[in-house]
Amino acid sequence: MQPTSSSPWVEKAKRLAAEAALSMVQNVRYLGVGTGSTTRYFIEGLGKIQDQFDGAVASSEQTASLLRQTGIPVLDLNETGDIDLYVDGADAFDPHFRLIKGHGGALTREKILATASRRFILIVDETKRFDRLGDSVSVPVEVIPFARSYVARQIVRMGGTPALRERYLTDNGNQILDVLSLPLADPSQVERQIQCIPGVVEVGIFAERLPDLILMATSSLVVERLKAV
Ligand code: 5RP
Secondary structure (H helix, E strand, O other), X not given: OOOOOOOHHHHHHHHHHHHHHHOOOOOOOEEEEOOOHHHXXXXXXXXXXXXXXXXXXXXXXXXXXXXXHOOOOEOOHHHHOOEEEEEEOOOEEOOOXXXXXXXXXXXXXXXXXXXXXXXXXXXXXXXXXXXXXXXXXXXXXXXXXHHHHHHHHHHHHOOOEEEEOOOOOOOOOOEEEEEEOOOXXXXXXXXXXXXXXXXXXXXXXXXXXXXXXXXXXXXXXXXXXXXXX
């Protein structure tokens, strides 16, 4: 279901999906926390259960700031070792649980945290579900500024249409190319191919490290626990 920007149920659905994930914060020492408006609701709720874990590793400066405001210790991934549970949103997912992420610009740290975590729970509203990733949203690619044009040319050769995200730098000091029309018949192959372009820091296709569980809140405001096809 595609909402208009004014669909009030979408905000309610984001909050519901985030609240459903709070009950899964059990037997957790270190938590990883994603970035975006859905995870913002998750962070709000974390304040009430912060005695159940030691601290959180943030996927962005924005998330780190929200965690601190909520009174949750923000930890360094270099100090924690692997993370017990990572909770994050997404821009799109398909029936195989492959994702597109990074519209909030945090894709690199998000992919590191998802991969470094024993469990990855995705919290989304129904508007993020697509039959095929290629039918969905643009694919963000974080690039070292020096290589921006070179990377863009390689992506054009792959059939994509890259556009520089204007007046934007990631928390890592890099730029983002938002790629439209990228052929995504085999998302894993495209993920690896883009990662191999010199100058690419990371691509927002998550086809290798899939979520273990998706909590999707529908327009009827019911949270569904999805299973991968
Ligand atoms: C940030 C992301 C977010 O998870 C994604 O953009 C979804 O955000 P929202 O919950 O605001 O819809 O990948 O880099």
